[in-house]
Every structure is written in C-alpha cells, then in structure tokens.
Amino acid sequence: MELDPLLLSRFQFAFVVSFHAIFPVFTIGLASYIALLEGLHYKTENPVYLKLSKFWIKVFAIVFGMGVVSGIVMAFQFGTNWSVFSFSSANFLGPILSYEVVTAFFLEATFLGVLLFGRDKVPKGVHLFSACMVALGTFISSFWILSANSWMHTPAGVEFHDGIVHMTSWTQAIFNPSMPYRFSHMALASFITGGFVVAGVSAWYLLKGRNPKTSRKALAMCVVMLAIATPLQLVVGDMHGLNTFEHQPMKVAAMEGAWETRTRAPLLLFAIPDAANETNHFEIAIPGLASLILTHSLDGEVPGLLEVAPEDRPPVGIVFWSFRIMVGLGMLFIAVSLASAWQLWRGRLYDSPRLLRVLTWMIPLPFVAVLAGWFVTEVGRQPWIIHGVMRISDGVTPSITGWMALATLIGYISVYAIVFSAGVIYLRRVIQAGPDPIEEAPDDETARPKRPWSAVPFKVDDAAQSAGS
C-alpha cells in the first residue's frame, strides 16, 4: 500500500486537534461557572457555593492541564505538516496566534495559579478577580483561534499574490464574515458542554443520595442555563448555517446531501450518499423543507454538488452524517433541558430518578456533538485549506514522506493514549470522591507543589498503573 503523506497528515491533524478540542470546549464553560460560583459566594457568603467552586476547580485543573499539554503540540503542527500553508498565510495567522499567546495564555497561567492556590494568600476580592480573569482568558483565547479558523473558511481583508497572503485590512480579516457566527456557536457549545457535565455529575450524586444540598443547587443552576442556551443554540446554529450557505454553498450541499440544484429542495432525514454515482440511496425526505430553511421560501433555489467539478466537492458522506449527528443531539439537548426545567419549575426534578438518570447519560454527548460539528465545518471546507484560495493538497509540507507522517501519527496516538488515560482515570476518581462535605484539612494547601493538577489531593497509583501497563 502506498502511504499518502497528505492523507496521513490530515489524519494526524484531525486526531491531535480533535483530541485537543474536547478539553477547551469544556474548560471555557466551566471557567465561567466557577467565576459565577465565586461571585455568588463573595456576595452571599453561602458555603454551598464555596464547596461547589472548590470541587469544580479540582476538575478544572486536570482538564485544563490536559488541554495545555495537547495544545503545545498544535502550535507546531502547522509548521511540521502544513508548512506551505503556514508560510503563505503567516502575515495574518502569525500575528493572530501570537496575540493569542500574549493576551490569553499568560493571563490564564498567571491567574490560574492564584485561583488554585491563592485562596488563603490573597484578599477575597483578588481571588474572585482571578477567577474572572481565567474565564476571560479562555474567551480571549477562543476569540483569536476561532478568528484564525473562520478566516480559513471565509478569508477577508487580504490580497493573495505570488502565493502569499498580504494584509489589506486587519479588522476585516479578524472579524471575517463567518467569525461572529462561529464564535457565538462555539461559545454557546462550551456553555452547553460545561452545563451538561455539571448537571450530569450532580444528577449522579442525587441518584446516589450524596451531597444533596450542593448537588441540587448545581443541578438547578445548570438546568436553568441549559433551558436558555440549548434553544438559543438552535437559533445561532441556524444563523451560522445561513452564513455558510452564503459563503460556502458546497459545504451546505454536502450537509443536505443535495446533488441537483433545485427549488423546493427536500430535507433528507435519512440517505446514504453515493459520491461515485453522484446520487443518494434510501432517501427519506420532507419535500421543500431544505428550501424553506435555507432561503425562507418554498420556491428558493438550493445549489447542488453537481454545480462544481468532482474535485471541488467536499466528501459528502462524512459531512452529511456528522451534520445529522450534531443536529440530532442538539434536538435531544433541547428536549432534555426543557423537560428538566419543567420538572424543576414544578418542584419535582430532584425526585425524578428517570430524568436524573437521563441527565447522567448526557455527560459524553455534548463532546460528541461538538466534534461532529467540527467535522461538518472542517471536512465541509474540503478540498480547500483556505476556502477558494488554496487547496489542502497545496498546503502540505513538500518534504514529508508517507512513513514520516505515519511514524509521528502512531507516535502521537501512543503518547496521548498513555498520558491521557492516566489523566482520565484520575478525573473519574476525583468525581467519584465528590465535593467535600466537611471543610478540607488546612494543611492540604501547604503540602502540595503549586501545580494545576496538584490541586487534587489524591493518589494516582491506579492511574499510573494502567498507564504503565
């Protein structure tokens, strides 16, 4: 078998970025939740908020640590595997990524230390301020990285000549057409992810009859937030879709499984797209609905994939199905959130074991939805690395051979498997231990080195053992 360095580099990037993405998508939402808890405790002095905050800070520290370690790899992937793309777009991407480091990474690093270890060493106001700065840092970071990513989908503010991107307008490039939609969609996704994890863990405690007071408070806070955020995400997602329809119609055609350009285009509930024969099998469709959603008119025209040559089309199957997984899960999130809010309003949420069980099952699903969403947008951008400007095959590092790409792909998978299985086992143990019902022993604070994961006072022999074997 011939090893294709382009394909293997794409696999490698997809692997390292997917692996990395699940950590920040959780910490962005969780950082805001912790800041809110700290703020409420500052204002009300209610110890429930303090206990919740202390517990979720422990979880935050582990997940943030894994996000940082996997993030360092990302800073070098662009150069090792996509050097032509990096070199071509450096005039824009270089300053944007550098601004992410100097405005966000240092802010997070600084105030995370104070948040984790400074509770008894700085005034309460400074500690609350630190929690807010960590939350702000996660948003600033996602602002820059989503600006860079959105620009690859909807490039603006630049001229492209002699194979190099040259800036014409920084504001147009940073706030490129898809940036506000992608940023809003992703920020909401982070809140929903954080919300379902906190809600699911709290529901699990309630089912076990543990920490009822703190768990009820946490669950109620999350359910109210989710009941607002999940329907709002439907609206924002729709706007993001319309923006994509305007700028990247072939991505939408792949999402819809639309081959022919037509009016009264149907919405496919099920189909097996067949790229070779340019058709779908086993279609189950609602007539006219795609036209209605995308153009707000039954007679609106929806372009099909046949508009462009086969080499200009994204891979249909993966985009089509990832989109259905994302939307399906989004609908499930709305249903569960509204049902939970309804029960909460009736005062029956804490005594609804079936609903609580459903909430615990939800924990992994937002991560699946987020990754599916990223597959839709990133695979849907193919065959372009910068939409309409540079093809992915033109962006790959020319000196990479198939075996080099394969060796590092296997290498990254192995390293991540060892390191992160240890981390995940550790995280499970923290959650199983739960929030401390009594005040923590005071010497805990001094007997540990001031590192993020050291905020978690447990042994990790189990984690180490499984990682080592």
Add this chain to the structure above:
Amino acid sequence: MELIDLTLIWVVIIGIGIFMYVLMDGFDLGVGILFPFAPSDHARDELMNSVAPVWDGNETWLILGGAGLLAAFPLIYAVFLPALYIGVFLLLAGLIFRGVAFEFRFKAQARKYWWDRAFFGGSTVASFAQGAVVGAYIQGFETEGFSYVGGAFDWLTPFTVMTGLGVVAGYALLGVTWTILKTEGKTQEWAFRLAPWLLAAVMGFFIIVSLWTPLAHERVMERWFDNISWLWLFPALTLATATWVLWRIRQRAEASPFLGSMALFALFYLGLLITQWPYAVPPEHTFWDAASDPGSQLFLLIGVLFLIPIILGYTAWTYWVFRGKVKTGEGYAGH
C-alpha cells in the same frame, strides 16, 4: 518604514525570547537530566520542588517562540519545522512526558520510579533535540525557493549529535548550579561536587564545536578568521567566565555559579549569532528574506511592546514569591 528597521527589531525580540526560553527552561530541563544521579530519593524531591512552581511558565516562552517566528520570520518556521520533523516530535513527546511527571510523581507512591524515568527521559530527549536544532541551524538547510527539500534525517549528523550532547551538558550545568542556589546540606554538597565536571564537559563541547564549525563551513571560517579582530573578545570572555565559575564553585559560592553559567550561555548565544549573522535559514536566506510583511510585523510589535513588560513583571514576581531554599522537611512544598 525606512527610518525603523522592523526586521532588526524583531531579530532582537525573537532573539531575547528564545534566550529567555533557553535560560529558564534550560535549568529546569537540567534538573530533569540530573535526576537519576541525585544521591537520594529525598534529594530528588528537593530537585523537583525547586522547579515545580516555575517550569510551566518557562515553557510558555516556547509557544511564544513558535508563534512569534510564524509572525515575524515565517520562513524560519516553515523550513525549520519540516526539516526537523522527527526531532520536533521527539521534543514534544519529551516535554509532554516530563510535564505530566511533575504532576503524577508527587501523587504516585508505588509507581513513583516510573515517573522518575519519564521525567529524566523526557527532559534529556527534549534537551538533546533542542541542541540538535542549534547544530542544524549552523549546518544549514537544503531549500528550494521557500521550501525545505532535504530528507527526514538530514538534521541528524555527527555534528548535530555533538551540539545535542553539548546542550544536554549545558542544561545539566544550569541545573546543577541552580541546585546549588536552591538547596542546602547533602543535596547541595552533591551539586558542588558535580558542577566542576559538568563545567569541564560543557567547555569540552564548546571547544570541539568551535573548532569543528569553521573547519566544516567556509562561511564561518571567513567570518572568524578574516579581519574583524574584536570578535575574538567573545571566546576570550567565555574562557574567562568559565574560569571564574570554577573558582566560585571551589569557594562554595551559592549564587555566582548559576549567574556565571547563565553568562556562559549568553556568550555561546552571542557567538552563535556572530557566526550565523545575517542568515536566518543558512546558507541562502537572511533574516530580511525570512521576514513577514512590515505591516504584520508592526501590527504585532505594538501589542508585544505593551504586553511583554507585563509578562516579565509577573514572571519576576513569581520567582520572588518562591525565592530562597527549598524546604528540606517533609512534604512537597516548593516554597
């Protein structure tokens, strides 16, 4: 833009940034290299605690270095990383393993030795890879236009193995003099005994590399043996500094061996820049060839000039908070 040479400003900024990284991560990587040779498990706890509060701040400079190169000198980014493809993977894998070793070692009991090895192995591999990058920079890169066209292991030559080992020895020297500064008792005594040998090793590598480089590269030969006689001040200063460091170690001084070792690194670094100037991607491309558009350099410069002093202030504050000796009592407190 004719009045201000932005590219030159960026050479200075990136130069300082990389040097900051080398010094700061240098001593904590060095502590990792020394790890298995420490006299006791207790000493290992002390070694790790001495760098635990600061190491990840130190590594943030590496990310800034990567992103800064992409912004200011994209050609360096786009040639070095493909050329060092396998080396970069080893560097990152090493940094990941030693990074998590900090977190896991202090919590694991039965499996502690496993994370000791990860800490040592990760630190050593990462240091060697960085040294090989320096060697590869001197050696030059096979490019066509703006792309690297050489092979996967062009960077791995006897010369780069020599510079790789040189940096391992150099970081170990920084680590051991840092240990002198931060510990007392038996651990410090061990560091005092080890330091002269590491200093000798570093100077040995320095002399070998200094002779090898001009003999192997005509460009370097011309630079040093042509007509600019004041350049010879640098090797002279290097030898003088090394002698001073040795003298201070013999005197059992605590701070000056570390400061002197940092000064040695500064002199090596300046020597390297003199050797390579003005080439960013030798043998063909200068820093000016490698530069991004002036508008992009300026856009980032404004933010960096404002933010770097704040970052430096925070860093200095952290070191101040964790000043003094590592506590020799029980527990893992690094303060």
